[in-house]
Amino acid sequence: MGRPLHLCIHGHFYQPPRENxxxxxxxLQDSAAPFHDWNDRIAAECYGPNAAARILTPGRRITEVVxxxxxxxxxxxPTLLSWMERKRPEIYRAIxxxxxxxxxxxxxxxxxxxxxxxxxxxPLEPRRDKRTQIRWGLADFAHRFGRKAExxxxxxxAVDAESLELMAAEGIRFTVxxxxxxxxxxxxxxxxxxxVEGGRVDPTxxxxxxxxxxxxxxxxxxxxxxxxxxxxxxxxxxxxxxxARLEGGFxxxxxxxxxxxxxxxxxxFGHHKKGGDEILAAALRRVEERGWSLTNxxxxxxxxxxxxxxxxxxxSSWSCSHGVERWRSNCGCSTSGQDGWHQKWRTPLRQALxxxxxxxxxxxxxxxxxLFQDPWEARDRYIELTLSRTPEIVGRWxxxxxxxPGLLSSSENRVQxxxxxxxxxxxxxxxxxxGWFFNDVSNLETIQILRYAxxxxxxxxxxxxxxLEPAFLSVLEHAPSNLPDLGNGASVYERFVRPSxxxxxxxxxxxxxxRLFDPAPAEGxxxxxxxxxxxxxxxxxxxxxxxxxxxxxxxSELTDESLDATVTxxxxxxxxxxxxxxxxxxxxxxxxxxxxxxxxxxxxxLSDVVRGLDSRFVGPDFxxxxxFLDDRRALxxxxxxxxxxxxxxxxxxxxxxxRSLMAFLLExxxxxxxxxxxxxxxxLSSDLRRAIEDxxxxxxxxxxxxxxxxxxxxxxxxxxxxxxxxxxxxCVEALVARRMRExxxxxxxxxxxxxxxLISLGDALGAGLDLSEPQNxxxxxxxxxxxxxxxxxxxxxxxxxxxxxxALERRLSGDPPSP
Numbered sequence: 001m002g003r004p005l006h007l008c009i010h011g012h013f014y015q016p017p018r019e020n021x022x023x024x025x026x027x028l029q030d031s032a033a034p035f036h037d038w039n040d041r042i043a044a045e046c047y048g049p050n051a052a053a054r055i056l057t058p059g060r061r062i063t064e065v066v067x068x069x070x071x072x073x074x075x076x077x078p079t080l081l082s083w084m085e086r087k088r089p090e091i092y093r094a095i096x097x098x099x100x101x102x103x104x105x106x107x108x109x110x111x112x113x114x115x116x117x118x119x120x121x122x123p124l125e126p127r128r129d130k131r132t133q134i135r136w137g138l139a140d141f142a143h144r145f146g147r148k149a150e151x152x153x154x155x156x157x158a159v160d161a162e163s164l165e166l167m168a169a170e171g172i173r174f175t176v177x178x179x180x181x182x183x184x185x186x187x188x189x190x191x192x193x194x195x196v197e198g199g200r201v202d203p204t205x206x207x208x209x210x211x212x213x214x215x216x217x218x219x220x221x222x223x224x225x226x227x228x229x230x231x232x233x234x235x236x237x238x239x240x241x242x243x244a245r246l247e248g249g250f251x252x253x254x255x256x257x258x259x260x261x262x263x264x265x266x267x268x269f270g271h272h273k274k275g276g277d278e279i280l281a282a283a284l285r286r287v288e289e290r291g292w293s294l295t296n297x298x299x300x301x302x303x304x305x306x307x308x309x310x311x312x313x314x315x316s317s318w319s320c321s322h323g324v325e326r327w328r329s330n331c332g333c334s335t336s337g338q339d340g341w342h343q344k345w346r347t348p349l350r351q352a353l354x355x356x357x358x359x360x361x362x363x364x365x366x367x368x369x370x371l372f373q374d375p376w377e378a379r380d381r382y383i384e385l386t387l388s389r390t391p392e393i394v395g396r397w398x399x400x401x402x403x404x405p406g407l408l409s410s411s412e413n414r415v416q417x418x419x420x421x422x423x424x425x426x427x428x429x430x431x432x433x434x435g436w437f438f439n440d441v442s443n444l445e446t447i448q449i450l451r452y453a454x455x456x457x458x459x460x461x462x463x464x465x466x467x468l469e470p471a472f473l474s475v476l477e478h479a480p481s482n483l484p485d486l487g488n489g490a491s492v493y494e495r496f497v498r499p500s501x502x503x504x505x506x507x508x509x510x511x512x513x514x515r516l517f518d519p520a521p522a523e524g525x526x527x528x529x530x531x532x533x534x535x536x537x538x539x540x541x542x543x544x545x546x547x548x549x550x551x552x553x554x555x556s557e558l559t560d561e562s563l564d565a566t567v568t569x570x571x572x573x574x575x576x577x578x579x580x581x582x583x584x585x586x587x588x589x590x591x592x593x594x595x596x597x598x599x600x601x602x603x604x605x606l607s608d609v610v611r612g613l614d615s616r617f618v619g620p621d622f623x624x625x626x627x628f629l630d631d632r633r634a635l636x637x638x639x640x641x642x643x644x645x646x647x648x649x650x651x652x653x654x655x656x657x658x659r660s661l662m663a664f665l666l667e668x669x670x671x672x673x674x675x676x677x678x679x680x681x682x683x684l685s686s687d688l689r690r691a692i693e694d695x696x697x698x699x700x701x702x703x704x705x706x707x708x709x710x711x712x713x714x715x716x717x718x719x720x721x722x723x724x725x726x727x728x729x730x731c732v733e734a735l736v737a738r739r740m741r742e743x744x745x746x747x748x749x750x751x752x753x754x755x756x757x758l759i760s761l762g763d764a765l766g767a768g769l770d771l772s773e774p775q776n777x778x779x780x781x782x783x784x785x786x787x788x789x790x791x792x793x794x795x796x797x798x799x800x801x802x803x804x805x806x807a808l809e810r811r812l813s814g815d816p817p818s819p
Contacts, residue, residue, distance in 0.1 A: 005250055006259040006293045006300055009280075010176060010222065011266030012153055013047065014077035014119060015039055016434035016445050020628070021426060021455035022502040023528040024558075026083065027629040034726065039080070043088050044772075046270035046277065051094035052776045053281035061804035065779045068277060069098030071284045073296045074266060075113040075153040078140040085144075099145050102296060109298035114141035114149035114172075117383070120431035121327045123160035123315035124350075128376060129357075131166050132428065136383040138170055143387045150298040151175060155433055158317040158324050165211045174218035174297055176263055178318035179203055182221060184311040193311065199224045203249070204258035206301055207310035218306055220297050222263035223249045231264045236273045239282035246287070256307075259300045319437075327436040334439045338482070345441035345479035349489055352475035353430055356453055356468055360427050363465045364420050371408060371417045372401050382421050389557060394418070411560070418559040419463040426456035440482045441489045442496070450489075450497045458501060459559070502628075504530075504563040505581040508554050509622035512567040513579050514631040516548055517638065528628075531555045535564075538594060540601060544573035547601045547609060549594045551584055566590050568597065568617065570609055575639055577624050578610075580617030593617075648686055654679040662719060677721060685724040688712045692728045695758070696735055702754055706761050713764055725765050732762040733770050740774035744781055752793040759800040775801050782811060 018026045018037060026037045035041035050072075055064040076084075076095065084092045095112075102111040116122055117136035125133065134152070141149045151174045152167055159177060167175065182201040184193035188208075201207075203223040210216050226245050229235035235245050249260040269276040287294060315324045325331035328350045330343045368375030378401045385397055398408040398417060408414050435449035457468045479489030486492055502510075507530055515521045516539070524533045537550040548569045555562040564584040571577050584590060593616045600608030627635060658676050665672050672680075691709040694700055709728075716723050736758050743751040755774070762769040778794075778801050786794060791812050798808045 003257050004291075004293050006257065006295050007246065007287060008073050008220075008259055008261050008295055008297055008300065009071075009284075010073040010075075010113075010261070010263040010297075011050075011269065012075055012263065013080065013266030014075075014115070014155075015042060015080045015083075015267075016119075016448065017079045017429065017432060018448065019079075019083075020500065021429070021452055022500070022507075023628060025528050028633060034730070039083050040087070042267060042271045043084065043091060044770075045274075046267050047084065047095075048088065048091050048772065049270045049277040050266075050280075051091050051098075052772070052779070053277045054775075055281055055285060056278055057804050060802070061807075062775065062802055063804045063807040065776065066281050066285075067094055067098050067101075068269070068281055068284065069095055069111065070101050071294050072266075073111050073113065075115045076266075077115055077119055078117050078137060079119075081140070081144060096145060103147070106296060106299040107302065109150065109296055109302060110145065110147060111296045112141070112145050112149075113151040113153050113176075113297075114138050115153045116155055118428045118431065119155040119433050120428070121156060121158045121317070121324050121433050122154060122163040123158050123324050124327060125431065127162060127166070128361075129428070129431075130163055132380050134163075134166050134170055134172075135380045136386075136428075138172075139383045140387065150301075156317040156319050156324075156327075157181065158315060158327075158433075159312060160315045161211055161312075164209060164217050165213050165215055168211065168215040168217045172217065174206065174220060174301055176220045176222060176261070176297065177312070178316075179221045179224045180321075181313050181316040181318070182207075182310050183313045185308055187308050188306075197313070201310070202254070202308075203261050204251075204254060205256055205308060206259075206297075206304065206306045207308050208306040209310055209312060218301055219310060219312075220259075220261045222261045226260075226262050227264050230262070231268050231272070236268065236276045236279050239279050239286060242279060242283040243286060246283070257304060259295065259304070261297075327433055335437060338439070341439055341482040342480075343436075343439070345481065345489060346436050348475055348477075348479035349436065349441060349446070352472050352479070352489070353449070353453060355475055356430075356456065356472050357427050359465075359468050359471075360423055360456055360460055363460055363463070364424055367416070367463065367465075368420050369403075371403055371413060371420070373403050374401075375420075377401070379421065379424050382425065385421075386425070391560075394560070415559055415561050416463055419459045419561070422558050423456045423459040423463065426452045426459065430456065441479050442481050442483060442486050442492045447492065447496045450493050451500060454493070454497050454501055462561075504554055504556070504561065505565065505620075506622065506626060508552050508563060508565050508567050508581050509579045510627055510631065511552065511554070512548065512550060512569045512581075513577055513622065513624065513627055514635060516546060516569050516571060516577075517635075521550075526557075527554075529557045531557060536590065538598070540598060542601045542604055545601065545606055545609075546571040547597060549597060551590055566593060566617075568593075568613060570606075570613065572606065575624055575636070577622075578613065579622040579626070580613050580619070581622070582617045582619070648682060651679040651682045652686075655683040666718065672719065677719070680719055681716075681721045681723060684712055684716050684719075684721055688716075688723055688725075688728050689731070692731045692735075692761075695761075696731075696738075702757055706757055709761060710764060729762065729765045729769060732758060732765060736762065736769075736771065737773045737777075740777045744777045748781060748786065748790045748793055748797070752790070752797050755797055756800055759797075771801055775803070778803070782808075786812065 015038065018039060020027050026039055029037040032038045032041040035044060050068040052065050053068045054062045055066060057063060081092065099110040099112040114137045116133040117140060118133060120133060122130050122133060137152065138149055148171065152172045154163065154175055157177050159181060179199040179201045182196050185196050185201060185207065186193050201221050203221045206218045206220055208216050209219055226249050229245050235242055246260065250258055269280050317324050320326035320331065320333045322331040322333065326333040329347055334343055364375055372378045385394060398414060402408040408417055430449045430452040432449055434445035438445060461467055473490045473493060476489035476493060481488055481492060511527055511532060521534060521537055533553040535551040535553060539546065539548040550567050552567055553562065553564045566582050566584050569577065569579045597609055597612045600612055624632060624635065662672050662676055662680065688709060691705060691712060695705050736755060739751045739755050739758065743755065778798065794812060795805060795808055799805055
């Protein structure tokens, strides 16, 4: 029997941070439709499917559902995990469970690796920022996974000796690099080095890097050709193809026990390569059947310490053949650019941000030194508040680091300290590597890091520092865009960044406008990353106009800065809003303004109301365009629905008046005029939408409601009408998922029959019904004991959910699954 073959496939799962820095929420991204944003879309296409990957028959029936993360080595970007914890907790839990399972199965060595926090290019960062990035990444990892990290993924695998020294000092034992980052190797005890430039390093053994300060760290190099085949070629076209490529990575001529290491972007498995999660699951199952050892780097390193050392090419990375020039110069490496485009904007962009970073650091050191025992130690520990922040926790944390006892107990000093720390957090964010990765200074990712810069400058100014924007923009003017209409980085900032800068007054205005039509506005709660209290509120309507006057106290959860303000909103009708905000100066002043404004409204004199606003609320006005994107879209939709309803009524009159004519035209084989067909399509689409919405009503006759929807579909087919099916399909998907959750809680008999009918209706709406959540819940439901009636129902429902009948019956009878 030959040597055991060890396999470790690593997925680097990461998305650029997309949070609006004034809200700490990801706003609507139209390019990700039909999903809310790209995080949401990729979670549905990759992160979720790999947590519940399907083992399929040739006919694409499900025989088993497995968690691929239990078999992969992986790292997730900390900012992505933060989003996932809040928005997709079921995926988040599956990832943490996979690491816990791997720790139990692999001698305490978990599959998860840490990552430097903000995905900045560490070789281009000053030593102090490298240390913060590493410490934040490790603290985030320990908080989430409940253990210390053995290994750390370097963003873009960008490496230099100083970064490795800092990692080793924090207890990191290994990292993973591209084979093209190795320069020379030699076995322990030999003086001569062997050149391996060009990726010719052995990717099946660990190497030791001896560092200038006397420390060392282990490095695993991934197999370059196999990784390239998976990411950019046909390596994931089938499980057979993937297995063949993996098998080709082993070499019986090697005289050591081999660990085949393969590393790719984790999004390859399902997002970049559709179905990659299923192909990976099938291949991993067959790997185990062949007797290969699926392992991770920590487990292999524990029993196979390095016997060779390596000298690295530094600085270097896995995605730039010029080292790390992709993130600071016009090196030619780019993504999605057009012929003739350049990246001359990269150098001025980095220069502008470095100038800003240094100015922020000087302010933090000087002003923070008056507040903290050690401002840089406070910054390194600030991740603790990012992970768990309540007023009580913040108070204790600040007190433990105050320069003198009680110094940070005062509201003024507390706000000042948090502003300085938040400015540093934004300074870390603004070097996210994605800002330089693509083709132009106007890319979304570049605009995102400029928004972080704008937020940092705002915080620095509010903390008493000078305006840093003029010097920043003067450098950014030298960052030329490839799009002549945009000019340069400074004009990109003015056009796409400045309009998004928000103040507490702007947040208060947003709250007042967005809630104008709420039947009973909440008296308090959370709004993005702010807490609000509605201390007074009055709203009245006269004709087409609505006026509200309220007193709101708004507090930033990040800086503890607070605003107590009187906020008025005047809605003239349609899309015409006017909002004004004034600092609260006392109950008498607030009441006087309220009485005067509502008196004008009662007299139906909008001009008096407007004059009252002008005289009592001096300052900027806010309107619909000042709403943040999600609420702006929601309110705009509300305002346009009345118009849509009027149009629909007119089209329905046309359709009903000409229904018999359309039937006659079909009978004599004559095309229906386009105008009449448009009326039919709009009317029937509306009828179908209402019929399916009715299905969600409790106590409805499901059979009758389903028949009604099917009749509408049949009539549309007869007429040759093309219905709008996306919304009805999503409605059925949501209802199936809801009923499946109810079945999970109350037993299959409670909802199983309804589910069969609903999925049948979904089938009638055409291809594309997303049943992933109901399938996952159904798979979990099978773990509970089922009676004979429920078993029969489970088979019927399982078939509708695309489970293999034979595998289902075998599972329900207690037999083990077939290989």
